[in-house]
Amino acid sequence: MGVSYLKILVTGSTGQLGSALLNQLKDSGYKVKLTSRRKPDGIGHFEWIYSDLSSSEGVEEAVKDADVILHAATSPIKNSKSVEVSGFKELLKKAQHVKHFIYPSIVGIDEIPFNYYKLKLEAEELLKKSSIPHTIVRATQFHHFIDNLFLSKPFLKRYIVPGKFKCQSVDAGEFADHLIGLVDKEPQGRAEDFGGPDVMTLSEMAELKIKLNNEPNKVLSLSLTGKLYKSFSDGKNTNPARKMGEITFGEYLSKKIDC
Ligand SMILES: NC(=O)c1ccc[n+]([C@@H]2O[C@H](COP(=O)([O-])OP(=O)(O)OC[C@H]3O[C@@H](n4cnc5c(N)ncnc54)[C@H](OP(=O)(O)O)[C@@H]3O)[C@@H](O)[C@H]2O)c1
Incomplete structure (x- = not known):
């Protein structure tokens, strides 16, 4: 149960992580404000406010009375530089009063040459250089993300995947729980990573999905350079x-079958 005098702002409240945060905060004692461009469903008594990080519209209003920010807004593909870096910079300018800024990041962003990861790294640096008390926690990919990106559309009964990719996917709800648990703790700077329970290749994940769902599909593993x-x-x-x-990824898939 949280301490009710703290007001938490959840950015990106319609996203995978944001909606898990929203659901889990419903049973907490915290005051919660949500922000995103679309209004999430089922917000109960929580306040929601429109904001757009790429134009900074609504950001000041969203941030002004927040004690803690759980920053789950992100845009990996569209306007990514303006959301992850310039919009983030504006957000930080307006969040100077915040007692704890919690930034979910991604494991390996400093070692993987991927543009979105470079932007996340820039954002980590901006936060580190700011005077805002903060915690940066890197997580591994979410089960839902891997499933959606690689295993949602078989083509001619084949999951065509870069089969040797390794993943240690994690449940977004468990990560959300972990982040909420940090709210009352001292800001930690860069905290320990939060990874999933197993390291698997994408081929193994695809085979598992086929087996659990009893699908007629096969895996076509691509070797890339x-x-x-x-x-x-x-x-x-x-x-x-x-x-x-x-x-585990298998448990995530089984739960999906039951729904
Ligand atoms: N996905 C993963 O596997 C994974 C793994 C580890 C860490 N993370 C990190 O966890 C965080 C959340 O990721 P996620 O996968 O939950 O993201 P997501 O599902 O793509 O959700 C992104 C959220 O950001 C909002 N958003 C997008 N553009 C915006 C803009 N211009 N202004 C304001 N809000 C905007 C979206 O809502 P609207 O469109 O309604 O505005 C949405 O609520 C990110 O920092 C990500 O790097 C993700």
């Missing part, structure tokens, strides 16, 4: 020493 492929195949996006989440 280049630094990006190598860094994911080397597992730079994993941290086997930090298996913090308990819900």
Whole structure:
């Protein structure tokens, strides 16, 4: 149960992580304000405010009375530089009064040559250089993200995947719980990573999905070249020493079948 005098602002409240935060905060004692461009469903008694990080519209209003910010807004593809870096800079300017800024980041962003990850790294640096008390926690990819990106659309009964990619996917709800648990703690600067329970290749994940869902599909594993492929195949996006989440990819898939 949270301490009710703290007001938490959740940015990106319609996203995977944001909606998990929203659901879990419903049972807490915190005052909660949500922000995103679309209004999330089922916000109960929480306040929601429109804001757009790429234009900074509504950001001041969203941030002004927040004690803690859980920053789950992100835009990996569209306007990514303006959301992750310039919009983030504006957000920080307006958040000077905040007691704790919690920034979810991604394991391996300093080792994987991917533009979005470079922007996340820039954002981490901006936060570190700011005078705002903060905690940066890097997580591994979410189960839902991997499933959606690679395993949602078989083509001619084949999951065509870069099969050697390693993943240590984690449940977004467990990560949300972890972040909420940090709210009352002292800001930690860069905190320990939060990884999922198993390291698997994408081929293994696809095979597991086929088996659990009893699908007629097969896996077609692509071998790619280049630094990006190598860094994911080397597992730079994993941290086997930090298996913090308990819900496995198989359990995530089984729960989806039951729904
Ligand atoms: N996905 C993963 O596997 C993963 C793994 C580790 C860490 N993370 C980190 O966790 C955080 C959340 O990721 P996620 O996967 O939950 O993201 P997501 O599902 O893509 O959600 C992104 C959120 O940001 C909002 N947003 C997008 N553009 C915006 C803009 N211009 N202004 C304001 N809000 C905007 C979206 O809402 P509207 O469109 O309604 O504005 C949405 O609520 C990110 O920092 C990400 O790097 C993700």
